[in-house]
Amino acid sequence: MILPELQIELPTPDHTARLAKKFAADLQPGMVFLLHGFVGAGKTFFARALIQTCLAKHGTVEDVPSPTFTLVQTYIAGDLEIWHADLYRLTSSDELIELGLDTAFEAGVCLVEWPEKLGNLTPPNAINLTFTSGPKVDARVCHMSSTSPDMMALLTRITEQFSNDT
């Protein structure tokens, strides 16, 4: 299936942080972000900006390290539990269940790097964000899609807000 896709230019890391802040303003339990892109594309950078924005709203300041070795890091922002996963080193899908990621998909907000490893546990209504290289060294392009009409509506709204700001 070919999904409709929206694109946002991110000429600098600040633009990526600004995009993450827009998403942080619109989070609900059950939202899953599948973060695609090459090593160093900005997946952790985006997740960190989103999580720190949510934590700051509740007066909390925390480091958001890359979960490369722990696979998962969790954060509490008010009523919201945020899961940040990096599945690059995942060895089996059993590990996903052991980590509790399948239940977190329903109860919390999840940001998943290297989501290709989810296989048939990939949530159908997730937001796909793919970071690709832009025209300059610090530029990225974010390609956004979802099979969920509600999530597509959110992506459209965020794209409009983002372009109105610049």
Ligand SMILES: Nc1ncnc2c1ncn2[C@@H]1O[C@H](COP(=O)(O)OP(=O)(O)OP(=O)(O)O)[C@@H](O)[C@H]1O
């Ligand atoms: N426009 C941009 N948006 C985001 N990050 C950028 C941008 N331009 C340069 N960068 C830099 O690229 C790096 C992205 O690193 P990051 O750890 O987020 O990558 P990653 O996609 O998570 O990689 P990995 O697959 O290893 O987990 C950071 O050092 C960041 O400062």
Ligand SMILES: [Mg+2]
């Ligand atoms: Mg990363």
